[in-house]
Amino acid sequence: MKNYARLAPQMDARGVAQHRAELVAGLAGSVVEVGCGPGGMFRHYPAAVTSVLAVEPDAYFRDLAVGAADEVNGHGGTARVAVVAGDADALPVGTGSVDAVVFSLVLCSVPDLAVALTEARRVLRPGGALRFYEHVRSDSRILGLIEDAITPLWRRAAANCHPNRDTVAAIRAAGFEVEAVRRFGFAPAPIAPGIAHVIGSARRA
Ligand SMILES: C[S@@+](CC[C@H](N)C(=O)[O-])C[C@H]1O[C@@H](n2cnc3c(N)ncnc32)[C@H](O)[C@@H]1O
Numbered sequence: 047m048k049n050y051a052r053l054a055p056q057m058d059a060r061g062v063a064q065h066r067a068e069l070v071a072g073l074a075g076s077v078v079e080v081g082c083g084p085g086g087m088f089r090h091y092p093a094a095v096t097s098v099l100a101v102e103p104d105a106y107f108r109d110l111a112v113g114a115a116d117e118v119n120g121h122g123g124t125a126r127v128a129v130v131a132g133d134a135d136a137l138p139v140g141t142g143s144v145d146a147v148v149f150s151l152v153l154c155s156v157p158d159l160a161v162a163l164t165e166a167r168r169v170l171r172p173g174g175a176l177r178f179y180e181h182v183r184s185d186s187r188i189l190g191l192i193e194d195a196i197t198p199l200w201r202r203a204a205a206n207c208h209p210n211r212d213t214v215a216a217i218r219a220a221g222f223e224v225e226a227v228r229r230f231g232f233a234p235a236p237i238a239p240g241i242a243h244v245i246g247s248a249r250r251a
Contacts, residue, residue, distance in 0.1 A: 051084045051110055057234045058086060065232075066090045066150065068245050069179045075145030078169060080134045080162070081152035083107045085114025088127050095146075099139065101132035134162035139169040146175040153180050153213050155206045163220035167250055176222055176248040181232075183210040184242045214244055222248035 058066075067090045070077075074094035079087055082100035084107055091098055100115065102108045108129055115127040132138045134156045147166040156162040166176060184190045193210040200209055214227055225247045231240035 048106070051107070053235065054084055054086050060234060060236075061232060062086075062234065063090075065179055065243075065245055068228075069150060069177050070095070070148060073146050073148075073175065073177065076143075077146045077148055078137060078139055078144050078166075079148045079150070080137065080166065081149065081155070082111050082129065083151075085111035085127075085129070087148065087150050088114050088118045091127075096126070098127040099144075100127055100129045101134075101137055102129060103131065103133045105131075135165055137165055137169050141168050142171050144169050144174060145171060146177060148177045150179045151181070153178065153216075154208050154211055157206065159211060159213065159216040160220060163217060163222070167221055170250040172250060174250045176217065176250070177246070178213065178217065178248070179243070179245045180211075180213045181209065181241045181243050182213050182229075185229075189242075209241070214246065217246075217248050221251055223251045224248045 066087055070090055070092065073092060075096055077091065077095050077098045079098055079100045082102045085100065088098065100111055102111055108131060111129045115129050118127050130138060134152065147170055153159060153162065170176065183193055190210065197208055197210045200207060214224060218224055227244050227246035229242065229244050232243045233240045
């Protein structure tokens with residue numbers, strides 16, 4: 047947790063900040079952000095977003111996120127960000143009540159992708175938007191097999207992060223209509239290899 051919070055500004059400088067802005071471009075109304083971590087998304091929400099409920103299970107991240115929310119809320123932005131405790135499996139939000147759900151580098155770590163996506167679908171209004179920015183299993187046969195092989199160890203070392211998830215397939219399987227996906231290789235740190243990432247949008251069908 048502390049490592050991620052420490053590395054996040056460097057990751058932003060390497061390109062993650064642009065990815066974050068792309069992720070939420072064009073959103074409006076109420077947003078639930080699942081697994082907000084230290085709050086790196088908050089400053090990227092467009093002015094048309096009127097509220098962000100940022101749900102985070104980890105107390106250390108929540109404290110940092112509250113600080114990030116105070117900064118955004120204190121600078122006259124339209125979006126009002128509130129940080130609450132909660133889990134992707136059981137969001138503290140009513141059924142069909144929000145305009146958009148945002149996942150940024152979170153679906154790799156949830157215990158069960160299908161459960162988290164079904165819960166996101168529950169809280170979205172009909173036609174509501176799902177936005178996702180995730181690293182995913184490589185399309186290359188060899189790299190995919192390597193990712194499969196390192197997953198058991200990597201999960202233990204990196205807070206249940208799975209390098210080998212097919213997140214876009216899981217989004218479709220959960221009943222979302224995928225509207226756009228940009229797939230690209232990205233190395234989040236200088237010594238890291240390029241890893242397959244996706245930024246995309248889907249609708250609650
Ligand atoms: C790599 S960090 C990303 C943080 C942030 N979303 C960002 O873009 O910088 C992964 C985040 O997923 C959160 N997370 C892991 N499992 C979760 C779950 N079951 N429900 C909600 N969030 C979860 C972690 O607590 C952490 O904040």
